[in-house]
Amino acid sequence: MDVLTMLIPVSLGLGAIGLTAFVWALRTHQFEDPHGDGERFLSTRWDDEPRPD
Amino acid sequence: MTDLSAGYAPRISACPACEAAPLAQRVASRAEAPANAALILSLPTAHCALCITQVEDALTAHPGVRSARVNLTLRRVTVDAPGLSADDLIPVLAGIGYEAHELDPGALAATTADRVGRDLLMRIGVSGFAMMNIMILSVAVWSGAEAATRDLFHWISGAIALPTVAFCGQPFFASAWTSLKARRLGMDVPISLALILASAISVFETAHSGHHAYFDAATMLCFFLLIGRYLDYRTRAIARSAAAELTALEVPRAILLRDGVEETVPVADLRPGDLIRVRPGGRIPADGEITEGASEIDRALLTGETLPVPARPGMILSAGEVNLTGPLVIRVTAAGRDSSLARLTALVEAAESARGRYTSLAERASRGYSPAVHALAFASFAGWFWASGDLRLAVNIAAAVLIITCPCALGLAVPAVATSASGRLFRRGLLIKDGTALERLAEVDTVVFDKTGTLTMGQPQLVRADLPQELRPVALALAEASSHPLARALAVGMEGVEPAALERVTERPGQGVEALWQGQRVRLGRADWLGAADDEGGAMLSSWLAIDGQRPFRLEFTDRLRPGAGECVARLRAEGRRVILLSGDRPAAVAHLADELGISEWHAGISPTGKADLVGRLSDEGARVLMVGDGLNDTAALARAHASISPASALDAARVASDMVLTGKDLLPVAEAVAVAERATRRIRENFAISFGYNVVAVPIALAGFATPLIAALAMSISSITVTLNALRLNR
Structure with a gap:
């Protein structure tokens, strides 16, 4: 059972990474246009080079 | 409202006018502020990847535009174009086939910096993280972890759960505290x-x-529960931003004449006695009397009359009418607060008191819920304590009962359906302003339409011009010189003709246009000005063209049907609903339209109070009336009806009084909305049945003391997921 002392912090750490990523996405306004982002992916515009902005 | 208003009934506010009116004033007070670099336009018809590319490319290609970004979820485009105004960009979008309206960035600021929504999302994220980690540990306990291991897992779970509950439970604690302070038992x-x-x-x-x-x-x-709360919040936020968007569409300003100098002021600042100038094509900002100028007045929004009325000094005008041909100077007799705004507030109050009586399904379902849950938990505690004398066991069982009966599914049942239905209608061009509107709409059995501006576009169209070939270029050239709606319709109807060369073109306000053509005087205008005999009782609007010394020619116009009007009426009738046409216009014009659309029941020449009375009479007879109208003359009827819809082109008073607003030009979404509303209400009832069903199974288990954390977790998650999936079926 000694392995628990390592596994529990690891599992919590992985969850915390996910939570941090979610908070970051929220803070950088990535949930403002979910429909548009889904549609934009279909357009071939900016496939070769990134949009300059 | 009952105690549920705090959490469940998605209303935008107690009184929409209270939100719209100060907003309108805030908008107006910024009238003179320098143009903001970022312009926001609403795009009601954009719907796919191609739309995004087309709009962004067209705007970026326009000189002066630095960048443009479409938000498809909100159907808006934000344009960074210093020095340009919305009037420069709307034609660009119209050119590629997109309808666009200017929105006021200031009025929308509250919805973009949407802190509450992000705060709720954050709490959902944190509780989701905590739930998953605790679940991993719990699975070990459920599978038989013993003694020290179990205690260790419980301690770790507690270390995660306690801060999570303290943080994520705040919205519930706060609202429970408010309702307890008001001595009520909320959800x-x-x-x-x-x-x-x-x-x-x-x-x-x-x-x-x-x-x-x-x-x-x-x-x-x-x-x-936070997911339910978030969905509920989002539906309300969309409704609120819809209200803000509608206010932003029309910025109420007036041109005040102070010692002969023109000055643009907010309408709210006008005082009786002020002199204001109204340009041709402008809306009259306040009630008043004409002191200078001659013109024609379009009263369609107020009376439903399609025929313009000549205006001369001394005539009394009301706010909301449109000045057509000549500039006018008006002495204000009753300004904003006293006239139109007061009228609007009174009407909205009437609407609110009528709607306040409506109890939503969620309210009805949960009115008995809270007392029942508390009674059940207390009874199980008392019963077990009396039977076993074990306090720890009794508290444990009472807690299990409370957890299992907790309204996870109930809290999701209504918001999930409302989100899914309003999202579907929004994509079809219908904004829902009131939370209970969908439920009321589902009960509708009678649909009352207004004519001018609702079933028709309120824009005339040329139908007959018995002109000799050589006069067509003359007619076009004369028509192009005026901004009168009939002249504009004539110009559109004469497409493909080369305009003739005219000299000394002058517009006679209130009469028509005259000019010299090959040395002869030619005139286009009203029958009485040209000395022609006109039968005003006819179904058609008319204008006349005359060359001096010759018989005048009659040009006939009709009001253009709104796209989708015929199909909408046909669908409503096919579904077995009674369709009625009400109008303040002349009988001949109304009969013509009713015949065209196949509406057998119509009333013409009805006054505004007549409309409201008729709707009231229908309601007294037990009919559930849906009123669709756009004018000030419809406002009272819109407020009186069981549910109401107005097009985006409607007067703000009408939009405030109605539950739903059509964002596009098409009328078809009205028929669709009724069908979607019926399906949505059915789903809500099904969802209640599902969550009630789970409780019927799980509560006896809890009462008997067999509820383990595993059973609680299963009951909660399965019922919530079933309810959400059932709601999502609406989107197919």
Whole structure:
């Protein structure tokens, strides 16, 4: 059972990474246009080079 | 409103006017502020990837535009174009086939910096994280972890759960506290009680090496309820931004004449006695009397009359009418606050008192819920304590009852359906302003339409011009010189003709246009000005063209039908609903339209109070009336009806009084909305049945003392997921 002392912090750490990523996405306004982002992916515009902005 | 208003009934506010009116004033007070670099336009017809590319490319290609970005979820485009105004960009979009309206960035600021929504999302994220981690540990306990291991897992779970409940439960605690202070039992009281009791009992059990801890149930409860809360909040936020968007569409300003100098001021600042100038094509900002100028006045929005009325000094005008041909100077007799705004407030109050009586399905379902849950939990506690004398066991069972009956599914049942239905209608061009509107709409059996501006576009169209070939270029050239709606319609109808060369073109306000053509005087205008005999009782609008010394020619116009009007009426009738046409216009014109659309029941020449009375009479007879109208003359009827819809082109008073607003030009979404509303209400009832069904199965288990944390977790998650999936079926 000694392995628990390592596994529990690891599992919590992985969850915390996910939570941090979610908070970051929220803070950088990535949930403002979910429909548009889904549609934009279909357009071939900016496939070769990134949009300059 | 009942105690539920705090959490469940998605209303935008007690009184939409209170939100719209100050907003309109704020908008107006910024009238003179320098143009903001970022322009926001609403794009009601954009719907796919191609739309995004086309709009962004067209705007970026326009000189002066630095960047443009479409937000498809909100159907808006934000344009960074210093020095340009919306009037420069709207034609660009119209050119590629997109309808666009200017929105006021200031009025929308509150919706973009949407803090509450992000705060709720953050709490959902945190509770989701906590729930999953605790669940991993709980699975070990459920599969038979013993003694020290179990205690260790319970302690770790507690260390995650307690801060999570403290942070994520805040919305529930706050709202429960408010309702307790008001001496009511809201839905949030049993929720908060369950959260606190579950956490407390789990800590106690863990400290005494007990078998069952409900840390996972507490966080799961937070997670599911927060999702319901977020969906509910989003529906309301969309409704609120819809209200803001509509206010932003029309910025109420007036041109004040101060010692002969023109000055643009907000309408709210006008005082009786002020002199204001109204340009041709402008809307009259306040009630007043004409002191200078001659013109024609379009009263369609106020009376439903399609025929313009000549205006001369001394005539009394009301706010909302449109000045057509000549500039006018008006002495204000009653300004904003006293005239139109007061009228509007009175009407909205009438609407609110009528709607306040409506109890939504959620309110009805949960009115008996909170007392029942508390009684059940207390009874199980008392029963077990009396039977076994074991306080710890009794509290444990009471907590299990509270957790299992907790309204996870109930909290999701209505918001999930409302989100899914309003999202569907929004994509079809219909904004829902009121939370209970969908439910009321589902009950509708009679649909009353207004004519001018609702079934028709309120824009005339040329239907007959018996002109000799050589006069067509003359007619076009004369028509192009005027901004009168009939002249504009004539110009559109004469497409493909080369305009003739005219000299000394002059517009005679209130009469028509005259000019010299090959040395002869030619005139286009009203029958009485040209000395022609006109039969005003006809179904058609008319204008006349005359060359001096010759017989005048009659040009006939008709009001253009709104796209989708015929199909909408046909669908409503096919579904077995009674369709009625009401108008303040002349009988001949109304009969013509009713015949064209196949409406057998119509009333012409009805006054505004007549419309409201008729709607009231229908309601008294037991009919559930849906009123569709756009004018000030419809406002009272819109407020009186069971449900109401107005097009985006409607007067702001009408838009405020109605529950739903059409964003596009098409009328077809009205028929669709009724069908979607019926399906949505059916789903809500099904969802209630589902969550009630789960309780019927799970509550006896809890009462009997067999509820383990595993059963609680299963019951909660399965019922929530079924309810959500059932709601999503609406989107197919």
